[in-house]
Amino acid sequence: MNQFEEKTIKSETVFNGRIIDVQVDDVMLPNGKTSKREIVKHPGAVAIIPVSKNNKIIFVKQYRKPLEKVLVEIPAGKLEEGESPEITALRELEEETGFTTKNMNYVSSFYTSPGFADEIIYLYETNSLEKLTELKELDEDEFVELIELSIDEAEKLIATQEIHDIKTIYAILYLKSKGMK
Amino acid sequence: MNQFEEKTIKSETVFNGRIIDVQVDDVMLPNGKTSKREIVKHPGAVAIIPVSKNNKIIFVKQYRKPLEKVLVEIPAGKLEEGESPEITALRELEEETGFTTKNMNYVSSFYTSPGFADEIIYLYETNSLEKLTELKELDEDEFVELIELSIDEAEKLIATQEIHDIKTIYAILYLKSKGMK
Numbered sequence: 001m002n003q004f005e006e007k008t009i010k011s012e013t014v015f016n017g018r019i020i021d022v023q024v025d026d027v028m029l030p031n032g033k034t035s036k037r038e039i040v041k042h043p044g045a046v047a048i049i050p051v052s053k054n055n056k057i058i059f060v061k062q063y064r065k066p067l068e069k070v071l072v073e074i075p076a077g078k079l080e081e082g083e084s085p086e087i088t089a090l091r092e093l094e095e096e097t098g099f100t101t102k103n104m105n106y107v108s109s110f111y112t113s114p115g116f117a118d119e120i121i122y123l124y125e126t127n128s129l130e131k132l133t134e135l136k137e138l139d140e141d142e143f144v145e146l147i148e149l150s151i152d153e154a155e156k157l158i159a160t161q162e163i164h165d166i167k168t169i170y171a172i173l174y175l176k177s178k179g180m181k
Numbered sequence: 182m183n184q185f186e187e188k189t190i191k192s193e194t195v196f197n198g199r200i201i202d203v204q205v206d207d208v209m210l211p212n213g214k215t216s217k218r219e220i221v222k223h224p225g226a227v228a229i230i231p232v233s234k235n236n237k238i239i240f241v242k243q244y245r246k247p248l249e250k251v252l253v254e255i256p257a258g259k260l261e262e263g264e265s266p267e268i269t270a271l272r273e274l275e276e277e278t279g280f281t282t283k284n285m286n287y288v289s290s291f292y293t294s295p296g297f298a299d300e301i302i303y304l305y306e307t308n309s310l311e312k313l314t315e316l317k318e319l320d321e322d323e324f325v326e327l328i329e330l331s332i333d334e335a336e337k338l339i340a341t342q343e344i345h346d347i348k349t350i351y352a353i354l355y356l357k358s359k360g361m362k
Contacts, residue, residue: 003324004242004243004244004251004324004326005244006244006246014195014196015195015196015203017203017205017219018217018219019219019296019297020203020219020221020297022196022198022201022203022221024198025246027246029322029324030244030324031324033321033322035321035322036199037246037247038198038199038200038201039246039247040201040203040221040247040297040298042294042297045296061185062185063185063186063187063211064292064295064296065187065206065208065218065220066218066220066221066295066296066297066298066299067292067295067299070185071292071295073295076296078296108339108350109342109345110345110346110347110350111245111248111252111345111346111347112293112294112346112347113223113293113294113298113300114245114247114248114252114254114345114346115226115245115247115257115259116200116201116221116223116247116300117221117247117294117298118247118248119294119297121347140214140216141210141214141216143184143185143210143211143212145185158289161290164290164291164292164295165291165292165293165295166291166292166293166302166347166348166351167347169289169291169351170347170350170351170354173351173354173355173358174354176358177354177357177358
């Protein structure tokens with residue numbers, strides 16, 4: 001135990017969804033007082049940075065209902081129960097882009113919203129893409145369009161906020177920091 | 182309207198919390214079929230990268246109940262209703278670090294989890310810190326410890342996953358990309 005720990009007194013699930021659950025925990029604070037914590041439970045996710053042979057990043061354009069707008073993002077998807085992140089990353093790459101790879105590198109993992117959610121993203125990269133001869137099906141409620149951009153072009157979309165999510169903004173800065181032009 | 186838009190047929194709030202609300206939307210997909218979207222509504226947040234006169238970044242160490250562990254992060258906090266992000270950033274800087282500034286720069290904004298939440302973070306930076314003579318009070322359920330680290334030291338904490346949230350990982354890479362050592 002550490003000096004900051006918040007001990008759970010009671011935990012109540014207030015919403016059981018298809019993707020997220022929400023719970024409210026009563027906690028004992030370090031000073032002995034109590035408080036409530038609202039927590040979104042998420043299965044975790046993967047994202048992958050696909051770099052093509054002609055040195056472009058492959059993004060997916062998709063409607064994001066929480067924001068009521070279309071964003072351009074690196075391919076990503078939720079972890080299935082019992083599935084390793086690397087397998088999920090390969091599956092999402094294949095389904096969303098029509099490419100596959102025999103060679104992906106793990107970049108890092110990170111929490112997206114540690115204040116209210118336990119979502120973690122495992123990030124991968126690959127620059128050895130092969131076109132699938134047979135396309136995989138997307139989830140039935142998923143509609144995406146592909147867009148290949150150079151680093152410069154991607155940075156322009158950050159400026160216009162068509163790219164506006166942190167995993168994608170980070171991925172672009174990450175590639176730049178490794179010397180990609 | 183665009184080709185990807187998901188039209189809301191029905192929207193039901195399933196949880197009204199102190200910080201987040203959760204709604205389930207029935208949507209009409211681009212192919213005419215229907216689906217459900219689980220959406221976390223969040224007031225939005227700010228984060229600030231404070232760089233001290235001796236070229237160290239000031240982080241806060243705090244317990245994150247959703248992860249049941251302590252993380253080291255850049256100072257951050259939720260937007261209050263009607264408050265501009267810059268004012269919130271200054272307030273969080275003062276409350277969490279005991280420093281103030283007359284000069285902060287806006288870095289960028291980003292969505293943290295566009296698949297299930299509308300949280301946006303406005304990111305600022307400052308390198309003109311002044312120690313407050315009178316300390317501000319933290320929220321009554323907030324307990325933080327300060328930690329000043331060089332870029333190198335911060336990168337070691339990324340490796341050990343004591344720094345493990347994307348806004349902080351991004352902030353460190355951002356400073357490095359600007360030449361900070």
